[in-house]
Amino acid sequence: MKMIITIIHDEDSHRLLHRLNSEGVMATKLASTGGLLKTGNTTFFIGIEEEKVDFVIGLIKEECQTTKQMSLINPPISNMPEGFMSYPVEVTVGGATIFVIDVDQYLKI
Amino acid sequence: MKMIITIIHDEDSHRLLHRLNSEGVMATKLASTGGLLKTGNTTFFIGIEEEKVDFVIGLIKEECQTTKQMSLINPPISNMPEGFMSYPVEVTVGGATIFVIDVDQYLKI
Amino acid sequence: MKMIITIIHDEDSHRLLHRLNSEGVMATKLASTGGLLKTGNTTFFIGIEEEKVDFVIGLIKEECQTTKQMSLINPPISNMPEGFMSYPVEVTVGGATIFVIDVDQYLKI
Numbered sequence A, B, C: 001m002k003m004i005i006t007i008i009h010d011e012d013s014h015r016l017l018h019r020l021n022s023e024g025v026m027a028t029k030l031a032s033t034g035g036l037l038k039t040g041n042t043t044f045f046i047g048i049e050e051e052k053v054d055f056v057i058g059l060i061k062e063e064c065q066t067t068k069q070m071s072l073i074n075p076p077i078s079n080m081p082e083g084f085m086s087y088p089v090e091v092t093v094g095g096a097t098i099f100v101i102d103v104d105q106y107l108k109i
């Protein structure tokens, strides 16, 4: 038995939980903050048989892919002509940090 | 040293925390949701000496036993005589999922 | 790769998170309660390379040191002259409980 601890973006957490449940994978969701992921994040504890670890990592990859989005940024220089007041930059959203931990003993009572 | 991570029903969490404290067992309580336990649940982190793991699992079993309760369910068929509008079914509540994890290093500062 | 799970007092959590971030250490913050630390506490998950575990433990020690504070306590005996209604006692605040756990597999996606 293994425990997968994964820290993902809030925006992906509802979709991932539904996906895991639909595949019969037990997951517990904890509210979390901070970390290098600057926006709100969610931590999942997923108890899983060793032979299914790669399958679950695949599900996380599918549901929490990083994507590039364009975001408007104001330039630091303030005395610019109006049309140059803001410009688009590419930002990366989504992604996941995954830890797989060995479980000594697993029980359901 | 071991860490016991246990996911239990909200309704059992206050009683379990009191029981663990009264036995001198350190526990940390985290709010959690989701998982196969559909109602609200609570996650405990319990740091414990290896020789006391079975003792703590025994405490969790005592305080978080599954019980059968009768619950009234509305049948899916709507055009039934009034007396048949709802019927009792047996539902299982309580229970716990327990993971025991090995701890490399333990410190109190 | 190791995971450090540390339970600290709420009052130290913002300072510790800033310190960890400034040292480039990834940390996730979870709200927690209970445990032997009677006041509110916070749980951090810190993913870290094995060779930096002692460095991170050093940071936690620096930011979450126990300190002695004087606190006014009412004596249990009620029929005392007014000047004796409360007296100062030394209480210990701060501190941390630290668990270091081995990580089988670590991924960032």
Ligand code: NI
Residues within 6 Å of the ligand: A014, A018
């Ligand atoms: Ni939903």
Ligand code: NI
Residues within 6 Å of the ligand: B014, B018
């Ligand atoms: Ni109470």
Ligand code: NI
Residues within 6 Å of the ligand: C014, C018
């Ligand atoms: Ni700040």
